[in-house]
Structures are given as C-alpha cells and as structure tokens.
Amino acid sequence: MSGSMALAGILATPLVGLILVSLSGRSPNLREGVTLTTALVLFAQVLALYGDVAAGARPELLLLPMLPEVSLQLTAEPLGMLFGLIASGLWIISSIYSIGYMRGNKEGNQTRFFVCFAGAIFAAQGIAFAGNMLTLFLFYEAMTLITYPLVTHHGTDHAKKSARIYLGVLMGTSIVFLLTGMLATWVLAGTLDFRQGGILAGQVGATGTAVLMALYMFGIGKAALMPFHRWLPAAMVAPTPVSALLHAVAVVKAGVFSIVKVIVYVFGAENLMNLGSADWVPLIAGYTIVAASIVALRADNLKRRLAYSTVSQLSYVTLAATLLAPISIIGAAMHIAAHAVGKITLFFAAGSIYTAAHKTEVSQLDGIGRKMPWTMVAFAIGALSMIGLPPAAGFISKWYILSAAMSTEHWIAVGVLVASTLLNAGYFLPIVWRAFFREPAPEAHHDDGHGGHGHDDHHGDHGEAPWPMVLAQTVTASLTVLLFIYHEPVLRLARAVAGGE
C-alpha cells in the first residue's frame, strides 16, 4: 500500500515541480530553488523505495484505465529502480550545473528550459516504473516531445533542422517499429504486462520472434542502434546541460533500459536463447560500437565526439543484453549506471570549457588543463570510465560484459570489446594529453573566430567555470570513482533483474 503511494509521489513530484517552476518564472532564484527542491524530494522518494524493491517487493499503482483491455499502471522492479535512481539522482547535480551554465552563458528562455527539464524527468520516472509496455510507450513518446523544445532551445535554423532529425528519427522509429511491435505483441500474447521469463515465450515461433525483435530493437530509437543513431549527434545543438543529463543519461538510458526490459520481461532471455531469434542483434550492436567509435575518432567538435562515444557505449548495453546470459544482463544493468555517471562528467566538462573558454573543438584544447585543472581532471576520470580502466566505474561493467562474452564463447563480441577499448583510448586520451602536456596555442585567431558572441569577459585569460558547474562535475567524477569501489547496491538490483531474485 505504502509502495503504491510512493509511486504516485514519484510521478507527481516532477509534475508539481514543473508547474511551480513555470509559475515562478519571474524570480530566477525562486525558480531554481524550486527545481533543486523538487529534485531533492524526488530523489529521496525514489531512494526510499529502494529497500523494499531490493528486498523483493514489487509495489504497483493503477494510473488510469486507458483502454477497456489494458490500463496504464506502474510497477517498481529492480531495473526500473536502478534507472529511476540514476535519473533522479543525477537530476540534482545537473540542476546545480544548469544554474551555473544557463546564467554563465546568459541563455534566453530559462523558464521554458527548466520546465521542460522537469517534464523530461517526469517522463523518465514514468518509463522507469512503467508496469506494462503500453505505459512505457506512453512515457517514451512523452519524453521525445518534451525534450523537443530543449533541442530547439536556441531557435536558430540550425537548431530547427537538427530538431527535425531528432524528432523525425525518434518519432518515426517509435511509431513505425515500436508501436507495431507492441500491438503485435498484444495480439499474439494477449497481454502487455512485464513478466519474468517473458510474455512471448511459447506464443510465437522463431521467425516471428526475430521479426518482433527487430521491431523492438530498431523501434527503440533512443538506444541509437545504427542506422537509427543520427538523432543523437543532432541533439547536441541543445545547451550542454541538456546534452549532459538528457542525451547522455535520461533519454538514451531510457532507450537501453527499454531494450533490457523488453528482452528480460517481454521476450524472456531464456526463450530468446532457445529460439536463437536474437542472434543477429549482437552483430548490429558490435558494428555500432566500432563504427561510432571510428566516427568519434575523426570528430573535432568535442560534443560531437562525445555524442558518437555515447552511441557506441549505448550499444554496449544492447550487446550485453542480447548475449542473453545472466551475467551479461548484470553487465548491461551495471553499464547503464556506469556510463551514466561517466558520460555526464564528460559533458559537464565540455560545458565548463565552453562557458569559461568558449571553446568547442578538440583542437583548441591545448594546455587548457593548466587553466581549468578541476574540469580536466574530472574529464580524465570520465574518459577512464569510457575506456574501461580502473579506478573508474566503466571497468566494472566492462568486466561483466567481457566475462559474459567469453563464457558464452561469443568471440565476435570479445573482439568488438577489445577493439572498442583501443578506439576509446584513441579518442579520449589525446584530449587529456593535449590539455595537460601541450603548450596553449596563441589566442588571437580564436578571438576573431568567436567575435560574434558579444560576451564581455576576455577568453584569453579565463579561469575555471562558475563554481556550481565545477561542483557538479566534481561530484559526478567522484561518483564514477565511488561506483568502482563500492557498487554493491547497483549489483544487487542488477542480480535481481538477471536471476529473478
């Protein structure tokens, strides 16, 4: 009973926050106060649910009787718990960061920005605790729509065009593939509930399952499986806090979260293993991992490089989930958490560099580590996590995924993981090296290039970014290390997903 009340609270809090933020638009300090309070309250609520769910409780809540046949409902289960915790926890940090970023860059329409941000978190919690596929789909689409104004934040032609790609790919895939897949599931299985072992098990043959698998894998466009990944680099036109929390954590994790969820609770890992209908997915995911890394290697724009790195890292989760071994499912769940803290740190750092130094290209970063040591140390930790080196969280998840690939003797996956580790090192380490070991380039021609900004501060002798931003990236970088040392709570949830207790 109390569990369902808690779920209602989790969904209501960001909504209330959204309304209060829109009402307090006149006074920025009050508005940001509301955002922070909402984020803290939300995180506390999600955290309060952890104990019960980890102990095996599955609180439920009926939202609305949407159709005579299927209703909208919430259920807290371990995987959703994990995603809910990540999204709400990082929202606090990212709010602090946003305050520094939006004010530091004198961005317009800040109220709309914070309103949509709260809306995106609302949708993320809905996805995390969705009790059936219909509910998940509803919040999934809501998330696409509510993040659209964030992508178009600057209102320029470039933003408009990028947002077209964003909306076109995400909505196109979700309508044409995901919705079709969901409705077919309904017709074939007669239910859309998430059940351990899958609802399609024993209902559909191998070919049918493979077709459904394709509909889901490509339909969940937020997981950015190639060739439907283009929206993610396009979304980088948004202000950096959006790229950090939404396009490195909430939105993309909603994608891979849905993929894991569908594989475990709709198809059933064992069922897929027996039918062999998902055997092709690791190949596509592996291709995405390598191809996106190669694009990242060649990208000079820092955010673009990070975006392609995200595309590649998301497919780690897809790859791990479709290896279908219990240990690989654990790896997938762990990687959702590990990549979240690591990648948000990287984006935070990129935003700090932009705010303090107005630099966006990798080639401009020579010697920046001396002026912005906090930022670049955080960046380095994030980079280690991406490569999968200790002492960063990425090592843990990669360990699980690699062991899974070896134990299932999936040598292609092993090869992909090794290659990707090298590629990751290849596109992250040079940035760190540049920042700390190269002499800063003469500033003059950069000032010409960015003369149009109209900012009064002098970029030549900039220091660190505003303190809220530095604080935020320090916290996430510390979390990245902390998750390496102490990951028992996450592991506990991951195990529950994989083993059904």
Add this chain to the structure above:
Amino acid sequence: MLKQHLPILLVIVPLITAPLIVLLRRPLLSWMAAMLASVVTLIIAIPLLQQAVDQGVISYAIGTWPAPLGIEYRVDAANAFVALIVALMAVFVMPYCRTGIAAEVRSEEHYLFYAMMMLCLAGLLGILLTGDAFNLFVFLEISSLATYVLIAMGRDRRALVASYQYLLMGTIGATLYVIGIGLLYLQTGTLNLADLAQRLPVMGDVRATLAALAFITVGISLKIALFPLHLWLPNAYAYSPSAVSAFLAATATKVSIYVLMRYFFTIFGETVVFDARYTGTLLLALSLAAMFIPAVVAIFQKDVKRLLAYSSVSQIGYITLGISLSSVGGLTAAVAHLFNHALTKGGMFLILGGVVLRYGGASLERMAGLGRTMPIAAFAFVLGGLSLIGIPGTAGFISKWYLVTAAMEEGQWWLAGAVMLSSLLAVIYVWRFVEVAYFREPPEGSPSRGEAPLSMLLPGLAMIAACLWFGLDATWSGSMARAAAEALAGAWK
C-alpha cells in the same frame, strides 16, 4: 411516459426550433433558441443511448402507425452513439457561434444562420435514427440543403463556389442513393430498413441487389468524401464560417459513414457485400489511397484550414479501412475513430477559428510566431495535431490501437505498416505548423494580438481537453464503440 418518445423528440426539437428562429429574427434571441435546442438535444441523446445499450433495439412507430406501413425509428447502440456525438458537437459549437459568427456573417443574416444550423442538426439526427430508407433520403436532403446555405455564408466570395461545388456533388450523391433504394423497393416492395434486412438475404444473389448496392455505396461515399470522391470537401471546409467547418468536420461525414456501415452490415449483410465481391478489396484500396494521397497533399497546403480539410479526407481513410476489414474489431475501430476524430478535428477547427478572427485569415504565413502571440491557442492546436498523429495519451492513439489490432487479428499484418507510415505523414503536416508557429518571428509591425475571446477559446479548449481525456481513459468510448460495432454486425432484431 416521455421516455418512450425520446427517439422522435431528438429530431423534433431542432426541427421545430428552426422555424421558431425565423420568427424570432433577433440575433441574440435566435442564438439563445439554438443554444437551448442543442442542449436539450444532448439531454435527450444521453438517456437514449443508455436505453439503447440496455435494451438492444428500440423501435418507435411514428404516429403509432406500425412498420412496415408507417415510418419506423429504430435506435440501437450504433446510431444512438453517433447521435450523441452529433448532439455533443452542437453543444460545443453553439456557444462559439455567438462571437464567431458576428465577425463572419452579416448580422441581419444571423437568424438564418442559426435556423440552418438547426435544420442541419435535425437532418443529421434524422438520418441516424430513422428506420426507413426513403425517410433517410429526406433527412439527407434537409441536412445537405442546410449545409449548402451554411457554407455559402462564409465571408470569402469563394465560399459561393465551394457551396455550389458541394451542391453539385451532394445532389449527384443523393440521386444515386435514391436510384439505389428504388431498385431495392422494386425487388422487395418495402422501404423499411429492418424489413429490407430480412428480405434481401432471402432474394439471394440477384443482379438488381448488386446494382442497388453499387448505387447506394457510391452515393453515400460522395457524402462521406471517400477518396477520390472528396473533391468538394477541401473548399467547403476552407471557405465556410469557422463554426460551420468545425461542425461539419465533426459530424456530417461521420453520419454518412454510419449510413454506409448500416447498409453494408445490417441491410445487405456481410455475405452479400464482402464475400465473393470486390467491395471489400475496393474499399480497402480506396482507404489506403485516402490515407496516403490526401495526407501528402495536406503537407503542401498553404492554408491551415485546407490542411485540416485534406487531413480529414485522410483520416476518413482510417475509418473506411476499419469497415473494409468487415469484422467486429474493424467496426469497433471505425466507430472509435469516428468519435475520436470528431473531437480532435472539431476542436482544431474551433481553435483555428479564433486565430482566423484575430489574423483575418488561415494562411500558414500568418501563423508565424503564433506560439508567442496566441500561446494557448497555438499549444492547443499542437495537442490536437498530436491526436491526428496518434501519440499515446490522445484520442487518436486509441483509434490507432483498435484499427491496427483489428487488422492484425484478421491476419492483415502489412496493414499495420501502412497505418504507421501514414501517421508519419501526419507528423510532417502537423510539424509544418509547429515550425511556423514557434520558430518564425511574428510579422513586422503586426500589433500584438491577444488570445481569441473566451467564448471562442473555451469551446475549442474543452474539445481538445476531451480529446486528451478520451486518450487517457477510453474505457467509456471504447466500450461504446464495441457495443456499436456489435449492434451493426448483429441482425437488428
């Protein structure tokens, strides 16, 4: 006592109000009379639907002359549900007319406008309730004639041409329908629909039946604006007064769709219409063409009213697609979309009417910066657009759910893909509006214009809100659609 007369009262109330309005003449009085009559109609329609769902078929003999000699009104869940939709739309549109019409119609013609609205309403309700094929034709003409006048009242001079076009097409449609029922009468000697439903199957496979089916189908399809017989519709919707566009878009084509379903499933019977005939295949092909071609045309429209009109033609394709599946599931989808689309399109036209009032036209160019100048209207319009696309949480999604699952249950898996692809076209035409309204600066030198007057804004918002509500909780609308579908597919006993 009164309860057993509900079927006839539903038609009589607006029918009597029309001449009454002509006598009243004063604009305010006429409006009040029309408003009152609409509300009364709705109050009658609700218990009537309840009764029909509880009892099955209600038969009402006009003047106590028993059928088949006298004219019979025959009410079941299907027509009572559509009647409720029509009455509901009238109640939404009427408060809007007061301010909406003031700007668009000369004040000395206001009483005519309201009289015609009442005649149109009476005609539509009559078509729905009557159990007599010829009586149906009479009501069809009453509603059509009233519609021609209403369209011609648009302030653009092209409204006259639009009205004339519709008059030609509508008359051809009505004529074909009469020829059809003439053929049926020749064979069976009856015009009572229930009687026809019993006698036709016994006649077996007769060429005259087939001819009658063809005449009636084409005749009614003209009124439905089924692709490619839709050519009258875009102009009629674009140039008529906004209130009329909203009312027609939500009701007129829907009522004709009901007639088609009634003839196909109850009167001719599924076996005659669909088995061993190409009717099903033909309807399927036309529905698919409707889903795609007008949707593409909508993308290229420069006028938002025309855009919505072409979108209507495309959405009608979804409804007829449901019919062509010839299953209870397909019919449920058709009826559900009839309801959901009425709410969506009606609401969008009402919102758009407010914009037209402020901007003096509906061309897309004028909508630049609308998100800033009329934020509520622009946002509500976008929400309506989401329902056209079929985003979950809107009424349009419910329709899509029923339609696609019905197609899948019939084993027509590929149709699911067709429906989804055509929704992508809706994304494009809706997003053209979004980009213009939100990413363009308001034209230079335009004075800051506020939202439309509340009396115009509120009905539109109420419909859009209903469209969201019935998207989140479709238990009522869904079960009504199912009951209506079962009533249509049943033997009408």
